[in-house]
Amino acid sequence: MSLLAQLDPLKAEALAALAAAADLPALEQTKGAFLGGDGKFTALMKQLGTLPKEERPAAGKAINAAKSELETALAVRRSELELKAALPKEPTDWTLPGRRRAVGKLHPLTQVTDDIVRAFRKVGFAVADGPEIEDEYHCFDALNTPADHPARDAQDTFYVAQDSGSPLSTKNSQLxxxxxxxxxxxxxxxxxxxxxxxVPGRVYRRDNADATHNPTFHQIEGLYVDKHVTVSDLKGTVEAVFKDVLGSDVKLRFRPHYFSYTEPSLEIDFTNALVKKLGKDWLEIAGCGMVHPQVFENVGYDPEVWTGWAFGFGIERIAMLRYGITDIRLFYENDVRFLRQF
Amino acid sequence: MKVTLNWLKQYVDFNWSPEELAERLTMLGLEVEGVQKLGGEFAGVVVGQVLTKEKVAGSDKLSVNRVADGTGERTIICGAQNHQPGDKVAVILPNFALPLKAGEKEPFVIKERKVFGVVSQGMMCSNKELGLGEEGDGVIILPPDAKVGQPFAEHLGRAGSDVVYDLEVTPNRPDLNSVIGIAREIAALTGNALRVPNCSGAVSAPTAVTDRRYSIEEFVAVRLDEPELCPRYTVRVLTGVKVGPSPDWLRQTLEKVGIRSISNVVDVTNFVMLETGQPLHAFDYHLIGKGADGKPTIVIRRAAAGEKFKALDNQERTLTSDMLLIADEQKGIALAGVMGGANTEIRDDTRDVLIESAYFAPTNIRRTGKALGLRSESSYRFERGCDVGIADYASQRAAQLILETAGGTLVFGAVDAYPKPDELKVISLRHEKTGALLGVEIPGDKQVQMLQSLGLEFHAQIGHDDRGAVVTSFRIPTFRVDLKREVDLIEEIARLHGVDKIPSTTPRGAVGMNAFDAVYDQLADVRRLLTGLGLNEAQGQTLVSLANCRLPQAEVVKLANPLSADMDALRPSLMPGLLDTLRHNLHRKNQDVALFEIGRVFTNVNGQPKEERRVAIALTGQRALAFWSGDDREAKFDAMDLKGLVEDLLEHFGLRGIMFGKRAEPTPLFLESAAIMLGGKVQLGELGQLLPALAKQYDLRDAVFLAELRLDELLARGNRSKSFKPLPQFPASRRDVAMLVPEATTHDAVLQAIKQAKPANLESVELFDVFRGRNVPAGQKSLAYAFTYRAADKTLTDNDVNAAHTKAVDALKQKLSATVRE
Structure with missing residues (x-):
């Protein structure tokens, strides 16, 4: 049988053997059997020298082409088998729950406070702070709320026990x-x-805890003092901030009210789709007003030169509205199933 | 304060719907907290009279009737038989609905309709049809004196339709605790006149005016011992009154606003109080003790210390000398401004009545009420500040209404002890200031007009201030105790102008500055770090129980007036609160909890409360989230989890030289614990494992690990500045050392020993294994460290590294008696 006549069957045999190799060692063995030093294909190449001189170029060309084809087939099969070898023993079930790392959540009151603070900072406010144990001067007297003022009755206050016995009688008691x-x-x-x-922070009222009261709760206070500050400024800024915090569909209503440290004093009601869903027209959300000239006098500012406005509101209330929380006590129980929701 | 629509309309005209009135009052600063619609019963039902009754052609039962309805006549076809011409009947007019009956979804509306060719224009009603009773013999036959055309509800004596408003009166506006006060606001808003009832006729023309025996001086004297506490005290006397039930209008008016009707005389005093805001008291004249001159002298004095007094509620109270008493010459007869005495109250057989109308100083009334725990409609008004100017008018008004409702004769004149009438306050207003504060220009004459409409009296056009602005001054009526300075007038203008009409302007102005602003962000950074490390943020109660503080009493800040023993102290640490939180979670089957809290704690330092911010961490239960594979998937939190979190936190603050000083003994809180020290002197905090006994007390099953650090100290001492270090240019060489050391040898001791040997080019030493057990003798442990050597300027040779490393290993052998496993 001529050499060339043997070439095609041998090539077909080699290709079949390569395709049949089940794993990488088998593939290497197959490679040796055909392309190795003692391999069948190598043996065929060695016969090339026995051919007549004029037949050699054509036969050499044919053998080289076949060899190149085999090597390509080998490379393809090798990468197939390498891929197969890399696969895990058991296939991955991508529907399994993954291995999660614990990620903590910020308390919802922190998140709401941060949002409110961010909204005010956008319009130039800086965050300030003060002590939670106060004295009567800073909490009441300087705010134009003298001892027998009826407004002082509404805020039932916790007083700090003094070492010297009679706690409530001393002047400027701590509270x-x-x-x-x-x-x-x-x-x-x-x-x-x-x-x-x-000023975001904790405040205290002597209320027994129930769904809407906790003796500890959070407020945020704002104060702007400058020349030529007006009620228009107050309205514009508060509207801008509440739209930022509660959504742009929110509508605000200002109506006259009374606080001893502002004059005029206003209460702010808001409404949006949520309020309507609750079956109400308006919900009270904050108190505000122009800083009372007496307060300016108390701190040594000239009320003829400076005017200003202040507002305050409860953070829990905003958080309850935002998330649909109906019991304020949840904020202070810290049930992890609650905390993880925000 | 409750008021009704119909009552208000007696004093001022307005055309608003009930809803619109609520809206207007709210926007004026008188928030309407509740609106209740009353009556409206039997709408379209009137008293009618049957004029003629004929048979309907073609029907056995039906009759065709001509009925007068007060405005005309109408034809009504009727199936009942029991009525005759001349009878008064209840007629419902077309297009009105019968009352809804049980089981009906929609009320039945009467329409004009043709019956047997005749148009029937309404219906004569039976008891059942009006929901007044069971089916009877036919239509209701009313008494002959029923007034034709009168609304049926009115005929029954039932209240006509009205609307009750529940208003929130702010404490600065005592004048609004009166119907006239509220009407005055409406008058100012509408520009319509306020109609104050005129009662001069009743008091100036008494029946026996010419008879000196019927002059007040013959009846009573007043001795005002305490003009500071009672600047004004007026008295009138009526004789021969007949105490009895009040007429319907009076009874209904009071009942609509929630006041129980008692008797005509008492009801009048309540009515006038609600109408004018002036509390009144009526005494039985004959129960007041008489003096030697045969007439009583009313004495306004302080109570004697320990004096007993029984008020209208029949409780005897012991008074102090701070309390003001109304007395005759022998005994107290009223606790001034708070409550009358049982000994002189109006009885069914009272014939002669003494009316008190006074002004008492607010502070004293407030203190008395508070001290005795006794409040009344009267004290509510006096303590907020009544109108000293209205005392006599209210007394006249009461006299007028008692004469109307209980008869009798008014004794001529009044005693009006008012030794020092105050001059009316005058406040001036710079018109320009209004716009400057409100942000809206309101013409000066308009401002004047608004203030006048509220009852302020134009006093003078002062001219111009030093900046050329127009200035006007006003006399402030006595009922406006809240108006004290210019800005108060501006608020009145803002209210009447409408706050909603003040334009909003976009935010502008100065940029805020405060030292705390940066701290706020630093706190946020700490929160972000700790949540990133897998901890949820908690917010605990500030108020805790003293028992849970676990500190000497003197160091805890206690409340003087706690609500309960559960919350009688301010938290001296965040840890008790976190333990409460853990317990709450465990009780709800949340066994795996990892939390942190940032908050303030309070301690007494040298007798002074001091507050500081802290951060605390609590861990219990499983370390990792639930997973379905892995040998250590159920591993619980241990001390090193806590330590690692604390290390991350300290690293965040860039603090160096931190020592963890192990405590030799358990503490009241911890089984094993360490103090976190900075530079050997400053304690930054502590960490450790909770005492098992305490864990049990909190129902905690797994080990609990707690850490608390002084956040203010961390913020103050931390260094968060960062600077770049070039990345290494030359390769490092690693040498590992495993050694046996005694159990007591600490990691820190190993590091110190190596550090002191100063091996050249040692970059880092890292612990990678701690082992006890096989091949490790008891009382010892095996530690394995990786040493990394690197030079900044060259590649180290083996010889370089070996020389340095030998130095380090020798130091370990010598200083720590370590057995190095080569």
């Missing part, structure tokens, strides 16, 4: 601040106008 407004006084006494601050 837990009933509102963040006390920080207004501290900031105005410590820095000259203009002032543009917000």
């Amino acid at each position: 837990l601040r009933t509102h963040t407004s006390s920080v207004q006084i501290r900031v105005m006494k410590s820095q000259p106008p203009p002032i543009r601050i917000i």
